[in-house]
Amino acid sequence: MASQNNPHLSSPPKHDPKETVQLMLGLVNELHKHASDKLEHRLPRSNNEEGSETTIRIVSSRGEEQLIPMLQHHLGLLERKLIRLQKLREEVHEEVSEHLRPLKAILKQVKSSTPFPRLSNEVRLGLRGITTKVSDLVAKVPQLPDKPTRQLKALSLYSHSPENFGDNNGNRIIHLPGLHENAEALTKLKAFRQVEKEFMELAIENKMCLLSFAVFPENREVHRTMLMYWWIGEGFIPVEGAEESVREALQVFTDKKLVEPVEERRKVAPSSYKMNPFVHSSVIHLSKEIGLFDIYRKGSKPRMKQSEMGKVCLVEGSSAQPEAKARKMESADRIETVLNVSERYPEFAFKWFSELLPKMLQKPVFKSLHVFYLGRWERTQKRNIEVPNPEIMTSLNFMPHLRLLSFQGISTIRKLNRSVCKLHKLIVLDLRECSDLTQLPEKIESLHSLVYLDMTGCYMLEHIPMRLAALNNLEVLKGFVVSDTAYEGVACTLRLLKRLKKLRKLSIEIHRDDLGVHQLMEDLVKLKALTSLKVTWRKNLNTVRAGKPDDFKKIESLPDQLKKLSLQRFPHEQLPTWIHPHKLLHLKKLHIGGGRLLKGFGALPEKATECSVETLRLTSLPRLRIGWIELKKLYFPNLTFLEKYDCPKISLTPCDGNGIWRSDQDDQ
Template sequence: MVLNKANPLSLTGVVFDPNKVLDQLSDLHFSKVFGDSPTFKDFRVVYNSLCVTTKLCFLCFAVFPANEVIKKRLLVHWWIGEGFLNPPIDSKETVVEIADGVFEELTKKGCIEPVYKKRRSVVHSFKMHPLIRSAVIVIAKEVRFFDFDSKGNPTANFSWSHRACLMNGSSHLTLANRPDLDPEKLQIIFNVNEAYPDFSKVDWSRLRNVKVLYLGRWHSRANHHIEVDDIEFFKGMRYMRHLIFFSLRGISRIMELPDSLCKLSSLRILDLSACHNLETLPEKIGSLKMLTHLDMSECYLLEHMPKGIALLSELKVLKGFIICDHKNDSSCTLHDLSALKKLRKLTINTSREDFPREEELIVFQQFGSLRKLTIAWGGLYLPAIQPATSNTLKSRGGNQTQDNAAPGPATPTGIRNHIRKIPSRLPTFKRMTRTTTMNQEHFKELEKLDLQCYPQMTASSWLMPGKLKSLKKLYVRGGQLQSLGQVHENDKWTIRILRLKFLSELKMDWNELQVSFPDLIYLEKFRCPKLTFFPCDASGLWLKP
């Protein structure tokens, strides 16, 4: 059975004001009629048809407001923390594949709606219809998954749900001191929309069984501000030996992380992304032996990478790793990272124009499991950048208009504002050498490559089809690139998805691209005025017929 949300106004006994229908739909759980309506009965049939794992994953959507866009990655990490996604030991199915099956079933049955970006086939976000959310709230409270107030907002009451939510206005988290609550039963703490969480009155030693601690921003909107006045609460976290997923995403005024964080022996996912004030990571971070995901992206003040990162033998995803010019014997290097045999996704930020050098390309050969690589060059002197004027400053604020035909501002001004600027202590840079052995394949298993603010005018010797034979996705955003290099008759790109943005100097016509990329099925171009005769639509997209 599939839910039909096309006519949500057909609930018998419920009268809607057409001008306020969305607000009324979000409050349906209030109505006594709703529980007896055919629509809710249909929903219950669909819910009961789900397996136990899918039911539990589905109920997590209840904490989010209706129609809010929710990142798939957040939900998967939450489900991992809860222990919902545990593939059998003898199964070849991965956690991600199990999660994809959950999303697919919920989508097919009309429980959630995929959010497509342009016309891309891959879905990274979902949302929930107000009618469905009202029904989920009823079920979630019925099965004691969450507690809700009279307005349908999740609360911090975990007397029977074992899950507490932080809501706007409840900044003083006093849940651990309430006599009617047993802190040792609490397993999930999730910040829904509290901008100023206060943990000064929390006895963290009694929260030793918490598995998911999500204090940061889950919204895709960066303007959702969160900050903390006191980070002393970190010291008490050393008791939380069962914590699996910890997020501080987007929280301001956190300048350092204490060594007590390194005592979280069960921690698998650590999200520090967009902590813009973060300057220092704990040197003992290598003690987190179970860590599989470490996200430091958009931490603009970080300069030093502790050597301990190379000791995280279970690490599969590492984002925001910094490679700078200055020599620091205590910093973790790319060579050190080669010990991480399970690493599948790596994001590198560098201030070096000549990265990667020949010796670093050789190191990349040791990353046998690496499938996705992002390199962002920042803090470079790029002569093509025009001096800031009132017009260019306005364009850098993010309110840029699409222009796929006429030349726009010299790139990478359009993207450079969004790429971290890494401090560099050396005023000059060496050019990338061409002495790399021509027959070496440095990225044998790499499937996706994302290059941001590429500093060279011509493609380096490693950026060739013969060196990237498994590559299926190539993104180039910003920089000085004029050509994607020469392609030989028997050595063409295997890329299926190509995205080119903010490349004012890149020259290529459509016929030339088709010869170089014979397997291409999806092309996206933006602010690339010298790409001529491309049959893209008004938004810069082309899909293979």
């Protein structure tokens, strides 16, 4: 009888995991409601850090009393993931259904033509468009671990079987010979001599930076941030002022026509670069001549090999090479760099070091290794990288001079081994798009040389260890998680971040429903070096608990040094007065997105404000109502760039079909 009256006790549906999770969540919520009085143990009131307020704290979340809130939190995450998967199924169904009719038309046209039909230009264009869209869909669908032996799969990539379309994003790997394969002919060309002349005029550091383009495929876009991380690790550019150094080097290469900036209308300035095939072949030749990189062979595909200068590039199929085994990799103790160019299964690289340890009495012998870049370098998510055995990361204990560690895009890493904490000289820890990562090591403060910590896209991270606030040299922190109350007492808080005196760039993920922009900024204004801030609310704000703009009078304006501000899923109907345009006297870039409630920028000024914002991005703001004249002439008179997307009530803007307006192209 009880099960008939209580919907939470009914049988779960057989084929809908989302409904099953919702059913579990209902049970846990009811359990929490009835058990909360018994589980909450309150401590005496105690003064907080500032000594002015008192709080009532719950016993550490490690105790049993936090099990129910933690279970609620995990079920909520699982429910949101299942909802996203369902939306993805619907999107795939819609997209694929749209292509059925044109495919049938193409088939009919081909069938009705001659016995040996040639595809018309129209048909080829249609097929190319369909292929591109389906390829994009493939990239969006998460790849599940497969069972076959990875070495066999790697070998099969290079076979000529027509069935070989499972890997490499659905494309068979085809090797096309480059100009560098015929070194004698290449070096006789006048164009090569011009590249060589420009190369010889570069400073020694810039020469090494330019030659690093040899490892990437020709005409492939490489992002500036990846180059910066890599060049810092190699020691090609100084850590202090690295962002300016990489811009200057790329500008020199651009001026000499050695690289080309990738122009994008929605970007104010280029952030990616590529190298044309001829310059690329010339750089490959120069790189091989001095022994920097050695992955190309005449008449064969790129192959993994340690260069004379100790650089090892992992390429597709490396896991099937004899050198993948530790006993076959010569002089592993002299390796300086391990860089994953195109390998999907790179875990063998750990074994080069771990299998030699017993012979070397467990001493930190790998003093030469500075760069361990096992993740992907591409911005696209099409290359899925798998490291199925996280225990092998214990070999990091024996890499004491490592300066760069990148696991970007490795989906199978759930937590960082505590051996990471032994990397006392580490400057860059790159964890971007590690989608399964849930935990950082508690003793993270031992990474006292760390300057860049990038956790962008680590959506499963639930809290950041409290000891992170002791990283005194940290300048860039991306993906910082503001945890919910289940982690109170063990998680790093915004208030603790004020200890990071050098912090310049910060991006935050808020997993609480009681933290509005006002309380947030009260803590962040104490970061005196902060120039760039991005905040994303992952939970809908509880406006009753979060307060209203008028309730917070302590902040009068944003810090003068803050130049870039991004507020995603902005939770309020109104901007606080200190973000009104007439208060933004130093801010240069402003992005407000996903604010379903936001209505405006404050009272309409009678004359143009002194707002200094030049770049404005407004995305997914369905209730924001304003006209172009008011926006440009009164609120943001110094505006030179506007992006407007999914903002139906922003009217009469001169934006193009992509929602972009640029002052420098106004007359074009």
